Amino acid sequence: MNQIETDIIIVGAGASGMMAAHFCAQQGKKVYLLDHNKQVGRKILISGGGKCNFTNLYGSDPKDYYSENKHFVKSALSRYSPWEFINLMIENKVDYEERLHGQLFCTKSAKEINRVLLSQLKNKNIKLLLQTKDLEVEKNDSGFRVYNKELSLCAPKLVIATGGLVLPQIGASDFGHKLAKTFGHKIIPMTPALVPFKISGFSSLSGNAFIAGITCNNHYVAENVLFTHKGLSGPGILKTSLFWNHGDSIEVNWLPSQSFTDLIKNTSGNIQVDTILKKYLPNNFVDLFFERIRLDGKMHIGKLSKIIQMDIEQNLHSMILTPDGTEGFRKAEVTRGGIDTKHVSSKTLESKLCPGLHFIGEVLDVTGQLGGHNFQWCWASAHAVGEHLA
Numbered sequence: 001m002n003q004i005e006t007d008i009i010i011v012g013a014g015a016s017g018m019m020a021a022h023f024c025a026q027q028g029k030k031v032y033l034l035d036h037n038k039q040v041g042r043k044i045l046i047s048g049g050g051k052c053n054f055t056n057l058y059g060s061d062p063k064d065y066y067s068e069n070k071h072f073v074k075s076a077l078s079r080y081s082p083w084e085f086i087n088l089m090i091e092n093k094v095d096y097e098e099r100l101h102g103q104l105f106c107t108k109s110a111k112e113i114n115r116v117l118l119s120q121l122k123n124k125n126i127k128l129l130l131q132t133k134d135l136e137v138e139k140n141d142s143g144f145r146v147y148n149k150e151l152s153l154c155a156p157k158l159v160i161a162t163g164g165l166v167l168p169q170i171g172a173s174d175f176g177h178k179l180a181k182t183f184g185h186k187i188i189p190m191t192p193a194l195v196p197f198k199i200s201g202f203s204s205l206s207g208n209a210f211i212a213g214i215t216c217n218n219h220y221v222a223e224n225v226l227f228t229h230k231g232l233s234g235p236g237i238l239k240t241s242l243f244w245n246h247g248d249s250i251e252v253n254w255l256p257s258q259s260f261t262d263l264i265k266n267t268s269g270n271i272q273v274d275t276i277l278k279k280y281l282p283n284n285f286v287d288l289f290f291e292r293i294r295l296d297g298k299m300h301i302g303k304l305s306k307i308i309q310m311d312i313e314q315n316l317h318s319m320i321l322t323p324d325g326t327e328g329f330r331k332a333e334v335t336r337g338g339i340d341t342k343h344v345s346s347k348t349l350e351s352k353l354c355p356g357l358h359f360i361g362e363v364l365d366v367t368g369q370l371g372g373h374n375f376q377w378c379w380a381s382a383h384a385v386g387e388h389l390a
């Protein structure tokens with residue numbers, strides 16, 4: 001087998017790897033981009049319900065990320081704003097639309113993003129190799145050898161863009177984490193995030209959705225909550241899951257906009273309590289709510305004792321629920337945790353333990369909140385590594 005010499009090897013042709021190949025090759029560096037899948041960017045294609053929430057118009061900053069080192073993302077994000085990627089979309093005639101909270105989605109399909117990223121790979125300095133299975137990495141005096149039974153590539157620089165653990169069925173692997181460990185990097189424990197909760201007792205409400213306020217570990221989110229067969233989902237829950245650890249409880253405010261006391265003020269004493277609540281919340285939710293708190297919803301307002309009124313108020317606005325778990329890596333959007341950023345340069349994304357080795361995208365302990373922040377991290381970290389290596 002011939003040994004091929006190149007300038008930069010990138011493993012992983014997902015969001016961050018494809019962008020990094022483009023940035024690295026722009027100034028003439030020879031890049032090999034490898035992926036064990038048959039197709040590039042498979043996660044991009046299924047992201048955002050097939051429309052890819054590719055960035056956030058309001059920008060991404062440290063508060064939009066979960067990481068042991070909150071400041072790590074600052075440098076890369078500050079050098080590649082959402083507008084840089086939006087301009088790339090505009091130049092390539094990708095139609096997009098703004099949804100709630102500045103989230104930008106493709107109007108037609110996420111395939112458009114892959115089309116643009118693939119067109120950037122048509123650079124003569126980039127060689128894309130797919131189905132490169134069972135890759136191994138060896139460090140030597142002149143850099144790195146990346147090889148399998150069919151291939152042997154050598155380069156002084158290696159970029160790992162193999163992502164997190166979500167959806168192994170479409171290519172996710174722990175390749176990057178294992179490799180990082182062999183060079184002495186610590187791995188922050190990995191758990192599924194942006195993921196539905198399993199909570200028993202709500203399956204009869206499956207399909208209902210409304211805005212609720214959720215508090216978990218001092219983080220408050222007020223957004224749509226969707227009832228599922230297994231528990232709770234929807235943006236409010238996915239966002240909350242970023243801050244949740246196994247065993248934690250969440251506090252749910254089912255009616256954040258009104259207090260129960262205000263609702264019953266100036267109301268005729270003959271009206272039933274559930275009739276009032278059904279004006280604001282789905283009927284079947286209200287029925288289940290009273291069942292759960294073991295109170296009679298048919299009680300007339302005039303007959304409510306102060307204690308029962310407080311009980312309803314408390315459960316309506318601060319119900320404590322303890323999820324049994326999450327729906328796991330099969331249903332999550334991202335992996336929380338990953339390669340500890342402590343030994344990675346925030347400016348160049350280069351390992352401080354192994355010169356020449358770089359990590360970008362989700363493989364690192366950088367997890368974005370729902371809203372396009374994960375892709376923005378991919379674009380920005382790819383840009384930072386490109387600036388450094390090109």
Ligand SMILES: Cc1cc2nc3c(=O)[nH]c(=O)nc-3n(C[C@H](O)[C@H](O)[C@H](O)COP(=O)(O)OP(=O)(O)OC[C@H]3O[C@@H](n4cnc5c(N)ncnc54)[C@H](O)[C@@H]3O)c2cc1C
Binds near residue numbers: 049
């Ligand atoms: C259902 C879903 C919806 C999502 N929606 C959004 C959204 O709308 N907005 C948003 O910002 N984020 C979204 N995300 C998160 C986002 O997709 C990821 O954060 C992002 O794709 C991470 O990019 P990456 O380049 O780090 O890794 P990936 O995109 O996962 O790419 C990693 C690549 O490495 C390859 N690879 C892995 N192991 C090996 C190996 N051993 N050898 C060779 N190649 C390997 C994989 O095949 C893959 O192509 C979503 C995720 C999911 C699962």
